Amino acid sequence: MxxxxxxxxxxxxxxxxxxxxxxxxxxxxxGAPPGSVTAVPSSPASEVEQxxxxxxxxxxx
Numbered sequence: 001m002x003x004x005x006x007x008x009x010x011x012x013x014x015x016x017x018x019x020x021x022x023x024x025x026x027x028x029x030x031g032a033p034p035g036s037v038t039a040v041p042s043s044p045a046s047e048v049e050q051x052x053x054x055x056x057x058x059x060x061x
Contacts (some may be wrong), residue, residue, distance in 0.1 A: 006010075
């Protein structure tokens with residue numbers, strides 16, 4: 001990704017984090033079979049970020 005503008009790289013990283021948050025949320029739902037949804041491994045350049053919650057432990061919409 002070195003040839004892409006920095007704002008595009010930042011957006012890609014943000015989307016990777018969102019996919020990770022959504023995958024974690026879906027896999028934590030009661031009744032979801034283990035491994036029912038698998039996230040694509042993120043690139044080494046992406047940062048790991050804890051999902052934001054709404055106070056009930058659920059991700060913010």
